[in-house]
Every structure is written in C-alpha cells, then in structure tokens.
Amino acid sequence: MSQLSGKVQTVLGLMDPDQLGRTMTHEHLTMSFECCYFPPPVGDEAVAENPFHMRHMHWLRQNPYSCHENLLLQQETSAVRDELLVYRKAGGGTIVENTTTGLDRDLPTLKQLAKETGVHIIAGAGYYVDCTHTEATKKMSVEKLTDIIVSEVLHGADGTDIRCGVIGEIGTGWPITESETKVLRAAAHAQTQLGCPVIIHPGRNPAAPAEVVRILQEAGGDISKTVMSHLDRTIFDDGELLEFAKLGSYLEYDLFGTEMLNYPYNMEVDMPSDCQRVKTLAFLVKEGYEDKIVVAHDIHTKNRLTKYGGHGYSHILKNIVPKMLMRGISQHQVDKILIDNPKRWLTFK
Numbered sequence: 590m591s592q593l594s595g596k597v598q599t600v601l602g603l604m605d606p607d608q609l610g611r612t613m614t615h616e617h618l619t620m621s622f623e624c625c626y627f628p629p630p631v632g633d634e635a636v637a638e639n640p641f642h643m644r645h646m647h648w649l650r651q652n653p654y655s656c657h658e659n660l661l662l663q664q665e666t667s668a669v670r671d672e673l674l675v676y677r678k679a680g681g682g683t684i685v686e687n688t689t690t691g692l693d694r695d696l697p698t699l700k701q702l703a704k705e706t707g708v709h710i711i712a713g714a715g716y717y718v719d720c721t722h723t724e725a726t727k728k729m730s731v732e733k734l735t736d737i738i739v740s741e742v743l744h745g746a747d748g749t750d751i752r753c754g755v756i757g758e759i760g761t762g763w764p765i766t767e768s769e770t771k772v773l774r775a776a777a778h779a780q781t782q783l784g785c786p787v788i789i790h791p792g793r794n795p796a797a798p799a800e801v802v803r804i805l806q807e808a809g810g811d812i813s814k815t816v817m818s819h820l821d822r823t824i825f826d827d828g829e830l831l832e833f834a835k836l837g838s839y840l841e842y843d844l845f846g847t848e849m850l851n852y853p854y855n856m857e858v859d860m861p862s863d864c865q866r867v868k869t870l871a872f873l874v875k876e877g878y879e880d881k882i883v884v885a886h887d888i889h890t891k892n893r894l895t896k897y898g899g900h901g902y903s904h905i906l907k908n909i910v911p912k913m914l915m916r917g918i919s920q921h922q923v924d925k926i927l928i929d930n931p932k933r934w935l936t937f938k
C-alpha cells in the first residue's frame with residue numbers, strides 16, 4: 590500500500606476523497622490547442638483573423654479550430670479564475686484538468702488557480718496525440734515512458750514539485766500510431782504501479798475506444814479505473830455503445846456546450862446537441878450504467894468561456910442538471926454522475 594492509497598491527489602497535495610464534491614472530470618484551464626489548427630472555410634480567412642466581435646460569435650462556435658487566437662486558452666487565466674469562482678458558487682467542488690505534455694501544460698498556474706479560487710484541481714500526467722510527440726518521445730522505450738509518467742505522479746512534472754493526480758488525457762488517433770501505442774502501454778504499467786486513475790482521448794472512429802481498451806488490458810491496465818472520454822463524438826449507435834459499455838470503463842460525455850454543424854476533424858460525424866447528450870445519458874442509466882457515467886465540458890478554446898459569450902464551466906451545473914431531472918434521471922442518479930463516480934475513479938487503490 591502506497592501513501593497515495595485511499596486518497597486523491599490535487600495540485601495542492603493529497604486529499605480525502607469525500608472533500609471532492611461535484612466534479613467535472615474533463616476540463617482545461619490553461620493550454621494551447623495550436624497542434625490541432627484547422628484552416629478556415631475558403632472565403633472566411635478575414636473573419637478568422639479578427640474573431641472576437643459579437644457579429645463573429647456564431648462563426649467562432651461553428652469554426653473554433655480555424656482561428657489561431659481562439660486556440661490559446663493560456664492567455665485567459667484571469668477570465669478562467671473568475672469562472673472558477675462562479676463554478677464554486679454554483680456548487681462545483683473539483684475540476685480534473687486534462688492538459689498533458691504536448692498541450693503546453695502549466696502546473697504553477699493550476700496551483701495558483703486552486704489557491705485563489707478554492708476549487709480542487711487535479712492535474713494530468715502523460716502525453717497527448719502523436720502529432721505532439723517530440724522525436725525524443727517517439728524514440729523512448731515503454732519503460733522510459735512509464736518512469737516519466739510515474740515520476741509526474743510521485744514527484745512532480747515539468748521541473749516542478751507539483752504532482753499529477755490522474756494519467757491523461759492520453760491522446761490517441763485513428764488508426765492508433767506506434768508511438769501512441771507505446772504511451773498507452775506505459776500508462777497501463779504506471780497505473781499498475783500506482784493504482785491511479787487513467788483517462789483516454791480516443792480517435793474519431795467508433796472502433797477506437799474498444800481498441801484502446803484492448804491495448805491497455807493487454808498491458809495489464811485496470812479498465813475499471815479508466816475513463817473513456819469524448820464518447821459524444823465517437824459512438825453513435827445504441828447497440829455499439831452498449832457493447833463498449835460492457836468492457837467496464839467509465840463512460841464520459843464531455844463535450845456539453847459544443848454544438849456545431851460541421852465537425853472538421855471528421856466530417857462523417859454529426860456532433861450531437863446537448864438535448865441528445867442528455868437523452869443518451871438517460872438511455873445509459875435505463876440500461877444500468879448509472880455507476881459508470883461521468884460528464885464535463887472539455888473547454889479547450891477561448892470562445893467557450895463566458896467572457897466570449899460561451900457556456901463556461903458551470904453550464905452542466907446550471908443548465909444540464911435541470912434538463913437531466915426533466916428527462917427522468919433522478920437526483921440520486923445525478924449525484925452519482927457528478928459526485929460518487931468521479932470520487933471512486935479518482936481515489937488511488
């Protein structure tokens with residue numbers, strides 16, 4: 590048994606899991622998404638260069654990845670601080686900050702935000718998708734990657750003594766690359782050593798989540814302590830969703846607040862609306878998965894902050910919870926989704 594056993598690890602240190610409260614399991618507070626810039630539709634170049642006007646807000650919601658400035662969430666720490674204070678007032682307790690290596694993780698800023706707002710912040714260890722892996726990372730053995738991830742949890746990351754409390758989001762694409770496979774194996778090995786939570790960013794294909802689970806399992810990972818993110822843009826067929834749910838991971842619907850017609854990274858995908866997301870949650874609850882669902886907004890661009898007319902970090906607490914209750918999910922089940930499931934996942938074995 591390690592000193593972490595039975596605890597959760599925030600950027601301010603170890604904590605009793607009962608103190609977490611309502612938890613968003615997948616957010617970003619400071620990061621850069623420049624790695625995933627997508628050129629604007631032909632003819633829209635001028636808007637993309639000058640986006641932050643009321644008249645461009647709809648365009649930005651539809652094309653969030655086509656404007657360099659919108660991808661620099663790390664420039665908005667003051668606005669994020671204000672939003673975290675609102676989140677606390679709305680009944681929020683904890684945020685799992687999923688920024689990993691490749692996305693400009695900034696642990697000192699996370700620590701400062703936790704101190705200034707009283708929101709518990711849990712930071713992520715490991716690596717994002719292949720296109721952000723450096724040549725040095727790509728050359729590393731699984732053992733070396735494992736050592737780095739373990740050290741980020743036990744000793745601190747990025748040259749600081751600030752420790753991560755989850756592994757992930759571990760980034761994977763579709764098909765999963767050799768370097769991503771090594772990182773997944775390293776995440777599983779680190780999880781075996783530490784008994785810690787893991788969270789995965791799957792590729793944009795309905796087969797991707799199950800393939801990640803297969804790789805993790807083969808490397809000894811604990812799927813019951815693993816969250817599969819972004820299911821709202823990945824699995825659309827109810828039958829396929831239930832097949833995936835049987836594998837035993839937590840099922841994360843984390844794009845609440847995102848509504849767009851054309852999803853640029855995969856034009857086959859019809860991004861669901863928030864009403865459709867709630868409907869899917871109600872379906873999963875009816876099918877017996879109320880102990881496996883977790884939710885979040887995955888804010889990773891500026892336009893989703895309330896400062897720019899976005900929904901902010903309190904959207905689920907303020908708007909989605911009432912909708913869940915209206916659609917037959919009970920208060921007890923809502924509490925499981927927001928409090929009990931994140932707590933169980935985040936507690937070290």
Ligand SMILES: CCC(=O)NCCS(=O)(=O)O
Pocket residue numbers: 622692790819822844854887889
């Ligand atoms: C870094 C944030 C992130 O990866 N978000 C997921 C975006 S998407 O793959 O669902 O478009």
